[in-house]
Amino acid sequence: MKILNLFFTLSFILSLTISAQTDISEDFEMPTPNLPWFADDSFIDTHQANPLQNTDNNSGYVLIYQDIGGQFANIGFDYTPTFDLSNTHEFSLKIYVPSTSITGNSPNQISLKLQNGNLAAPWSTQTEIIKPIVLDQWQTITFDFNTDNYINLDPNSPPPSQRIDLNRLLLQVNGEDNSNQVTAYIDDFSFTSNDGGNPGEPVFNEIVWQDEFNYTGPVDDTKWFHQTQLPNGNSWFNGEIQHYTNRIENAEVSNGTLKIKAKAETFTDQGVTKNYTSARLNSKFAFTYGRVEIRAKLPTGVGTWPALWTLGQNIDEDGGYWDNQGFDTTPWPATGELDIMEHWGDNQDYVSSAIHTPSSFGGTVNTGGQNVNNASTQFHLYTMKWTPDFIRFSVDGVTHYTYNPAVKDDSTWPFDLPQYILFNVAILPNIESNFTESSLEIDFIRIYQEENLSVDDQEIANTIKLYPNPVNHTLNIQSQTPVKQYYIYNTLGNLIAEEDLKNNNINVSQLSKGFYIIKLVDQNQNIHTQKFIKQ
Structure with a gap:
């Protein structure tokens, strides 16, 4: 589904119209992240106190990534549907690597890799950009697969801009195929893509x-x-x-x-x-x-x-x-x-x-x-x-x-x-x-x-209403036909909650702030899709 900045103000949301812009952002300020981060042969904490809070980055919380000697250590997340690199786009993040955390003589660098997570060997067709980093300070690094030098692991793979299968992102610090250690702090990750390169072509999201x-x-x-x-x-x-x-x-x-x-x-x-x-x-x-x-x-x-x-x-x-x-x-x-x-x-x-x-x-x-x-x-x-x-x-x-x-x-x-x-x-x-x-x-x-991103949430056939919306704790459902089940998705299309509906209300207090899609299944097996905002 169309990706929105997850922390925009309510007034902006209510005036939202479909644009050609796709944005993913993660600032790690909340205990539960927006993106489904995972660690491979490494340690990750997505809500760690910022160890170097200064004018370069005054955030309270950041992500910590510790490579404790894993041969192919990395962190990442899967993304639905796929990354669109066909037009203007940019990956951006802040990174801080203390020199005292490093062992060995690996190059000081960060690699952003994109893979097809549906393959049995996702790395086999990966594409990658490597950027140097400076130690002991916060810095902003950007990656653009249209303008930066990229490396296709399989030389027969098409250019990244022509691919529609890249649905996994990995970050790797100081290379791979080694047993060296490094600790990196990452903040303010974002991906911005202009989907408007093909005017009139639908974006099915x-x-x-x-x-x-x-x-x-x-x-x-x-x-x-x-x-x-x-x-x-x-x-x-x-x-x-x-x-x-x-x-x-x-x-x-x-x-x-x-x-x-x-x-x-x-x-x-x-x-x-x-x-x-x-x-x-x-x-x-x-x-x-x-x-x-x-x-x-x-x-x-x-x-x-x-x-x-x-x-x-x-x-x-x-x-x-x-x-x-x-x-x-x-x-x-x-x-x-x-x-x-x-x-x-x-x-x-x-x-x-x-x-x-x-x-x-x-x-x-x-x-x-x-x-x-x-x-x-x-x-x-x-x-x-x-x-x-x-x-x-x-x-x-x-x-x-x-x-x-x-x-x-x-x-x-x-x-x-x-x-x-x-x-x-x-x-x-x-x-x-x-x-x-x-x-x-x-x-x-x-x-x-295509998703209709109007947040008016008009009643579907005058049968279902959600309130309050925006919501802090309890989302109530009013329906002429009893609703039996619900499914809640984040803006990446990931299913984050599903359950039989009881008492026509749902406790959403554990959800992070942001924009959510809820699918409701009534007793006649009709499916109704609506949106709500968690404050």
């Missing part, structure tokens, strides 16, 4: 729907529907030879991931016997425009065909969730289809994306793909950005196809109406004879749309 699969058992039936009805007489389309079932044997959530398992087994359903089973899930959420992120690991085996994709909510396909809800007005491909990821087991490390419209469908010409190493042994981030003007597909931040037809009409662009998500693993007739089972494993799906 608020999570509107997600499943983190942090439960155990069948899929959440408030979010997912098992599509099992054979739509083409006694079979599925495209020559697929499996039954899709609603059994936990074919779709199960465990250990933080969803497993859609294709199996070789004899199974009879709807009077038809087949030799393979799998699962096909429809989301009970449909949306128009946004960014979809799916972190997934793919199955293996010639004849397997996993897909992460969308169809128009209006599709006329008997047995589909939205068809059952009465939205079935339009045949395929006039509904449009967006294939975020398709993978064929006979081309193991190649994934592709495709667009199906009346102008080109089936063996569509509107397709592109890329090689993805370890597609079936490591998780990768599959992303689609869908705007009113173009649709872009990428893997781990690397774009492989953009659809932007010169003429947008019903034939080329049926993409101004809602689409819904599908996950499935199909089995094709060329399946290997020794195939037994293999799974499509999904860590999460997150859908982002």
Whole structure:
């Protein structure tokens, strides 16, 4: 979601309008920091008394970072969605390193590293800027990946300004791969980015729907529907030879991931016997425009065909969730289809994306793909950005196809109406004879749309009101339909509180001052999103 300075005044907040500016700031004055700082092979305290309070830095509290000899010691935080470096931007911080804290002969420097935290080896594609520091005094250091010299650990990585996968920031003092010790004090960290380099291009920065699969058992039936009805007489389309079932044997959530398992087994359903089973899930959420992120690991085996994709909510396909809800007005491909990821087991490390419209469908010409190493042994981030003007597909931040037809009409662009998500693993007739089972494993799906940052907090359909707002201690909820659960997010999109709602109020006294998003789930499973300010 759009990042705001977390300590602006109330009068400014109430007059807030959407701008092209993205700001993150951290001054460490509060016991609980705004950012989710962590330490790796080091010690960190985000609320330490300033040991050198002077005109260069008169703050009362700062962050202390102690490298006590860790080989790759660093501190950092993860950031949602990603750092936008495509336009004017700057990272800034104050740092003080006492000379008495240093051992060894490492260079006096600070490194700011950006990584893709979704990779199994996040450092493998990192980009880094190194700046010298002066000991025994507070100083301000800035980092700009457009103007400063940067180092790509992988020389094949694109320039940082072209990447959309950088979601982890690390700070490292006096180098790495050593056992030297150093203590650093850090204050007034900030990141400022001008998102206005592409006028008119939407910034999808608020999570509107997600499943983190942090439960155990069948899929959440408030979010997912098992599509099992054979739509083409006694079979599925495209020559697929499996039954899709609603059994936990074919779709199960465990250990933080969803497993859609294709199996070789004899199974009879709807009077038809087949030799393979799998699962096909429809989301009970449909949306128009946004960014979809799916972190997934793919199955293996010639004849397997996993897909992460969308169809128009209006599709006329008997047995589909939205068809059952009465939205079935339009045949395929006039509904449009967006294939975020398709993978064929006979081309193991190649994934592709495709667009199906009346102008080109089936063996569509509107397709592109890329090689993805370890597609079936490591998780990768599959992303689609869908705007009113173009649709872009990428893997781990690397774009492989953009659809932007010169003429947008019903034939080329049926993409101004809602689409819904599908996950499935199909089995094709060329399946290997020794195939037994293999799974499509999904860590999460997150859908982002543009955030309306008006803080008027008008009632949603006149059904829900929050008060007082701003709030110090107790946030009350007034609703015509009983609210059952709540989820509170900070402005980085991080979930910081979730619980069943009791007595229509929430104790927020432990939250730091700032701006928060609250999602309320009523007894009908409707989701309402509002904003509140903690004073």
